[in-house]
Every structure is written in structure tokens, then in C-alpha cells.
Amino acid sequence: MSRNLFIFGAGYSGLAVARARSAGFDIAGTTRSEAKFEALRAEGIAPHIFDGELTPEVVQALQQATHLLISIAPGESGDPVLNAAGETIAHNMPNLGWIGYLSTVGVYGDHVGAWVDEAGECRPVSQRSKLRLQAELAWQEIGRQTGLPVAILRLSGIYGPGRNAFVNLANGTAKRLVKPDQVFNRIHAEDIAGAVWHLAGLGRGGVFNVTDDLPSPPQDVVAYAAALMGVEPPPEIPFETAELTPMARSFYGENKRVSNASIKRAGYRFRYPDYRVALDAMWQAGNWRNGRARSPMKAG
Template sequence: MTSSFFIFGAGYSAKAFAAERSDPAVGIYGTTRSREKFGALRRAGIEPFLFDGNVLSPELLARLKQATHLIVSIAPDESGDPVLAATRDAIAHLVPGLRWIGYLSTVGVYGDHDGGWVDETSECRPVSRRSVLRVSAEREWLSLGQETGLPVAVLRLSGIYGPGRNAFVNLRNGTAKRLIKPGQVFNRIHVADIAGALWHLAERNKDGIFNITDDLPAPPQDVVTYAADRMGVEPPPEIPFASAQLSPMARSFYGENKRVSNAAIKGTGYRFRFPDYRSAFDAMWAEGDWAGEGENDARSPMKRR
């Protein structure tokens, strides 16, 4: 039976996933809230459907019934997980060919561990409300897997970057900052490795929880400095975190400090294409695709140093 992937929340990561399709016979379908995004999804190789977060249209339900794999990339809200609420009965009774479910979550569920290492067995002690909701959604999807006998893989993602979303773009746009908070580190993940991990787990019907993250937790200012060096431009000045002007959400990210292990996904045989930001930035700069779709071979208009 030819595989058919249905993605709830076909955004940046879903487009990268579609780009990694090796068999053109494999169908990839995905939802968006806006019909204006249909063209971009089709160009990415994803057949689009509207989903308002509440009701499955007859067309969407008909396609969902044919799915062999389900990927969920929509965040929960205060009412719970909208995809689970809309599809639970369908998954249990109307999708006979479904073989695997992948749920995209976040390493934010671990909360703050004072810079220490965490893995999938570590305690979840989320700080932000959005991460609290993620923990609940993870448990519900894993519970549905137990009820239905379907393998469910929870992919906990660290900070996502890739073409169009990276420090090169921020430097070009003049929005890059070097915030200094002593001892602060973050993990990251190139979008191509989210796509790669999804294909790897789906093709093997793997279940469980997996951190999808790089090998190099690092201070955020180091990433900006490295990108500026590759571009040949001056990095922005250092700004003490205490005096930085940040949105409440941006500031909340700095309230969580941890180093995230990726040993579990490696244990399944997956090998990261970009194990750290340096190798990824080197590749994006060399290939000229750092600026994103439609801007290949981009070069910075900024004054070189």
C-alpha cells in the first residue's frame, strides 16, 4: 500500500518534510487556516486543505480516512489539543490504514534545569503556560496510541532554524542581537533534521519520546558572532540581558536553561545532517540558500568589515 501522510499544521517544518520525499508516489496532504497559502503548499509538494481548528470538512475527512501516517504540528490552546478533539473518533474508527502518528512538541516541556543535561527520562517541569499545555497534549496523544494500538512518536524540538530563519537573515535585516546572560545556553535544530527524523521514525513505525536537537548547546550570542564572521560583517554590540528590551515571550525563553541530549534518536540509527549550528551555517552560506525560498545564492548587502 502506498503511504499517505496527512499533516495538521503544514508550515515551515512540513514543507521541509515534503522536500525530503524520496518516492513521488507517496502522497502528502496538509492543513492551513488560510486559502491564500494553498499555492505555497502546492509548490512545496503538499496538497492543501482548510482546517479552522474545530471542524473537519467532508473533503478533509475523506482524505484523512485514507492516511497511513499522521503528523500533528498544531499547538494546543487553553481548550486542549484542537487536532485531537477533532480527530479522536476518526482515528479510532474511520482511518483503517493508519500505521503511525507523529506529534511535534518542544523541549520547553523540560522547563529550567539550571544548565544541566536532560533526556527523555528527565522530569518535565515547564515554566511557561504554553509548555504546560504541551505536556498535557503529549500525554493525550500517547494515551490515544495505547488505546488504539497505534505507535505514537513525540518529537520534542529545540529552537528551529534553516533557510529563511537564521542569524544570517537577522543580520541582513538588522534585527540580530547579542544578548549576554552568563551561563545561558540553548539547543537548536535545523529544519532538515526535523524532516529527516520524521521520515526515519515514520518509516520504522517507531513510538516513544525523542528529543530532536543538535549536539551543541551554546550561548545565543556565539551563534550570531559565528554567522557574522561567515558573512564578513561586524556583529551587533553585546547587550546585557538585564537591560535588553524584549517581549514577554522572548524573555521567558531565557528563564529556561538546559542542555538537551539527543542520544535516544541516535539510538534508533538516525544520523543528523547538521549536528551543530556551525556545520549548518557553513553549508547554508556555501550553498547560498540561507535567505530562503526564492532567494537562492543570496549575498548580504551589508557593509563588509
């Protein structure tokens, strides 16, 4: 039988998963705009429109899918995929064997810098993280109803080619905000993809933190990237006086160190266990701008 992955939300993380596909997989994915169809086709993804309602074409693709990945954020009215496709997923996907849901470590809320793992208390602070936790529970309920393994992948700050400190330094948007004792975990997009395919290959359900080994102050990442580029890092700015959007400021209201021990016990080995390894690799390959290799000596 052919193997088919359907991705709801073929954006940055979804594309990374598609690019790392296991041999023998066909992939379909959704976007909200037909203008992105050609770009998805260029990545080997059969494109479909999804903007909260199922089209007949999406229903047909779902009926063929053996694996399902959700990479769309919930809204105030709940998870848009479950709202539109919950009945189809539960009762009209005869080939489906595994479901993956990309969530966030934001569901843990603030732990005042302490380590937290999947058994830790979830006490989300922001509304977006509260909605994520509700969506996680809803997808786990789908698993109970169908008997299918549902893997919840809690992701930390996502970066990779086109989305990293080099890009921010090159375009002049990098900042070194300093808040004493503040740390963040991160995850390279290729390790999101690696974790998805690893869990899918095992047919494994459960909750997994997909995050790096080295929760670190954000200003250290910018300084490290600047040193690799051979440019001066931006000046340090005290968090209290920084001009930030409410959303950006809210991220600094949560401080925790997130453990990835569980997915390691499941057999996954991170390609980029910390930001230094990842930045070194992207700079050496020259693919930090958009994933295509280019001379790493040109920072501008």
C-alpha cells in the same frame, strides 16, 4: 497500497517534512487560509483548510492516510486536532499505521544548565509548555487506545533557510543578548524532517529529543554568522537591561542542555549536528534567505 502522509499544520516544519518526502508518498496538509493553497500545491502538498473543525474533504483525506503528523500547537482548550478529529483518528482511519507529534524541549522546563534526556523530569515553566506536555500525554493515550505507534518529537529552537542568524543580520533585527551561563539547543528544519521520516520508516513510537549536539550561548551563533557574512556583529547587550517581549524573556528563564542520544540510538544521523555546520552549509550554498541558491557573497 499507496502511502499517504497527512500533515496537520503545513507550516515551516511541515513544509520541510514534505520537501524531504520518501519515495512513493503522497502528501496532504492543512492551512488556515485558502490564500496559501497555491504555495502548498507548489510543494506537492494537497491543501486543506483546518481551523479547528473538520471538513468533509479532510475526513476523506484522513481515511486514506497511512501516516499522520501533527504540527499545530495546543491552546487553552487543549489540542485542536484531537478536539476536532480524535474520534476520527481513533475509529475512522483504517489505513493509519503511524502518528508523529511535533512537541518542544520546553516541556523539561529549567534544569539550571544541566543535561536532560527523555527520562528527565518534565517541569514546564511557561503555560505554552504545560499545554504541550498535556498534548503529548493525550496523543500517547491515542496510541494506547488504537495500538498505533506514536512518536513524540521534542524539538529545540528551529532554524533553517529563511529563519536564521543570517536573515536577522541582513534585516537588522539580530541581537547579542548575554546572560551568563545561558545556553540553548537548536535544530535545523531538515533534521526535523529527517527524524520524522526515519521514525515513520521504522514505524517507531516513543519520545525522542530532536536537537543538536552543541547547546550554546545565543550570542555565539550571531557572532559566528556575522563572521561568515563579513559584517560587524551587533553589540552585546546584558540580558538584565535588554528590551524584550514577555515571551522572549521567558525563554531565558529556562536553561538546560538537551541530549539527543536516544534518537541516535534509534539509528538517526544528523545532517547538521551543530549550528556551525549548518551556517557554513547555508552560506556556502547561498540558500539561507529562502532555500533557493543565491550568491553567498551578498549579505544585504
